[in-house]
Amino acid sequence: MTANEASRLDSIDQRLLDALAQNARISLKELAQVANLSSPSAAERLRRLEERGIVTAFTIDIDPAALGYPLQAIVRVRPLPGQLHVVERIIQETPEFIECDKVTGDDCFIARLVVRSMGELDGILDKVAERAETNTSMIKASPVKRRLPPLSSR
Template sequence: MIDETDRNILIALADDARLSLKELSQRVNLSAPSVSERLKRLEERGVIRAFTLDVDPSALGYTLQAIVRIRPLPGQLHIVQNLLDQVAELVECDKVTGDDCFIARLYIRSMEHLDRILDRIAEKAETNTAIVKAQPVRRRLPPLA
């Protein structure tokens, strides 16, 4: 578990992972060495896995986003998983229970672009695709209680 200070550190970093140690220490009312030690412990415990970059896909020409449910055909699970791993436009993929085995998020430039990607796995899996209209809840931290 984490204490209130660790919680405040995580909240501040979730808002801006580029905060300097000085700025972060001011936000949580600790000295820079104390914050540095807490960060080190949070990383060692696996609470903090990475400091990431948030890029706007539309600025790179990816104007559409799709969620694709993927159901491999019998005996094709590992082949499909390997195929998915090779799709650069696929930015997230969860292996799930239920009728589908995978739920993937893709950034695409056009519907034709989506078709070309899905054609790569069409012989190995069934797909069901939804185009994302908006993302009312962006990726966020789980409750830190």
């Protein structure tokens, strides 16, 4: 199956994905109702979406502030020469880094981290700064949360 074939969605698939994006814990019965399908048909559609690699996980959305992490930052990271893999490992092993992308351009990584205080942020960045240049921006608000890409070709 080509990438184009895998990504083609009909209106039923789109309704299923929209419903799951709103509530990953939706019951199969409710999911079937949303798509005007029987429960076995909805389950089969969902299984095929997983097989095609379109649905890769069912997850939850947690508010870091409710867990005691009121501050979030975006950190751009440019490893010093020869330190790329070491910096990547530091980021992977630091649980406060909740997302990280390896990117092209001047920086090698763009990461999101959560912290309890500015002091905690300094401590984490100190570990990275021994092996990389960093540029940090504090997040004030997130007007667009992570969301699905457009599902139809409009």
